[in-house]
Structure formats: C-alpha cells, structure tokens
Amino acid sequence: MxxxxxxxxxxxxxxxxxxxxxxxxxxxxxxxxxxxxxxxxxxxxxxxxxxxxxxxxxxxxxxxxxxxKDSPPEIDYRRLGDYHLWQAIALLALMVAYALLLRPAGFLLSTVSFLTLGAVILGERKFYILLPVAILATGVVWYLVERVLGIFLRPLPFFF
Structure with missing residues (x-):
C-alpha cells in the first residue's frame, strides 16, 4: 500500500x-x-x-x-538526498522555535519572523514584497484575535 x-x-x-x-x-x-x-x-x-x-x-x-500506467513511484526511499529534505527539517525546526518563542518574544515579532524565515527557507528572495505581506498578515490576525474575538495575545516581548 x-x-x-x-x-x-x-x-x-x-x-x-x-x-x-x-x-x-x-x-x-x-x-x-x-x-x-x-x-x-x-x-x-x-x-x-x-x-x-x-x-x-x-x-x-x-x-x-x-x-x-507509466508513472514512476511517488517517493523513492533510496534517493531521499535528491529531495529537499533540509527544507522540510528546517521548517519543522522553525515551527518548534515559533511555538517556544511565542510567549517570550510576543505574537507580532515571533509571527513576522516565522513567516519571513519560512518564506526564505522555501526560496523567496523578494524582501520588498515579503516583509510588508508578513507584517500586514500578522497585524490583521492579531487585530482579529485580540480586538474582535477578545482573546489576549501578548503583542510585544515580555520586557516591553
């Protein structure tokens, strides 16, 4: 199977x-x-x-x-090195770091960093598009969760 x-x-x-x-x-x-x-x-x-x-x-x-009829197997386990395995491992590590840094670094800083670094790992190089989109998406999500739903999310790091 x-x-x-x-x-x-x-x-x-x-x-x-x-x-x-x-x-x-x-x-x-x-x-x-x-x-x-x-x-x-x-x-x-x-x-x-x-x-x-x-x-x-x-x-x-x-x-x-x-x-x-003539399709190759989906994943060849003998050639795992040919796939972008480092990107998958880096994204998993980035997800763990995001979960651990969410409280101490605050929602805004950790989410913008996660979105930006995740896009860079996947190959995005247009920072003039990437940063405004990450900042805008993070701000909209924070506003909806904080103001509309009334769920407190610490926006900034704990030392501010």
Whole structure:
C-alpha cells in the first residue's frame, strides 16, 4: 500500500475515535437550556469528523486518482538526498522555535519572523514584497484575535 493510503488509514482511525467522542460523549453534560439550541458545542466537531472520515475514505479507496500506467513511484526511499529534505527539517525546526518563542518574544515579532524565515527557507528572495505581506498578515490576525474575538495575545516581548 502506498504511503498516502497509510496516512489516510491513520487519519481514518483518528477521525473515527474523534467522531465517537463528538457524537456520543460531548453532549451528555450540557445544561438543559442548551439542549434546545439548534447548534450545540459539538456541531463543528461532528461536521469535522464526518468530513475527515469521508476524505480519508476517498484517499484510502483510491477514488481521487486514476491509475497511470507509466508513472514512476511517488517517493523513492533510496534517493531521499535528491529531495529537499533540509527544507522540510528546517521548517519543522522553525515551527518548534515559533511555538517556544511565542510567549517570550510576543505574537507580532515571533509571527513576522516565522513567516519571513519560512518564506526564505522555501526560496523567496523578494524582501520588498515579503516583509510588508508578513507584517500586514500578522497585524490583521492579531487585530482579529485580540480586538474582535477578545482573546489576549501578548503583542510585544515580555520586557516591553
């Protein structure tokens, strides 16, 4: 079985457990006044679990692609050095660093740095486009989370 089907099988197993929790265990402790609402706190998890199950089944059963006769294997494990493996490892390390620096460095500085360094790792060299887009995207997300949703995100480093 191909790698994508194994990943789909793992996602299917996780989605089945998640859907069991969404359909059978989440709504038991709701107060009586919430049980009459048309949308419950478990509505989104139910939709998400059904979509995950359907998507993983489509991949697992091979419905999404027609078999090609002269196609090479998708990943040749004997030639991993030919792929851009260092970029994937660098992005994973950057994600870990972002998660660790989010509180001490603040949301704005860590997110702009993450977006900029991630784009540089992937090969972007137009800094005159990259920096304004990263700053604008970070500012919009911070504004929406902080002001609209009312969730506190420390915008600046802890020493300011």
């Amino acid at each position: 191909a790698l994508d089907r194994w990943i789909a099988f793992v996602i299917l197993c996780v989605a089945l457990i998640y859907s069991y929790a969404a359909f059978f265990t989440m709504d038991q402790l709701l107060p009586p006044f919430m049980q009459r609402n048309p949308i419950w706190p478990s509505t989104f998890p139910k939709v998400l679990s059904v979509l995950a199950i359907l998507t993983s089944l489509v991949i697992l059963l091979g419905v999404e692609k027609a078999p090609e």
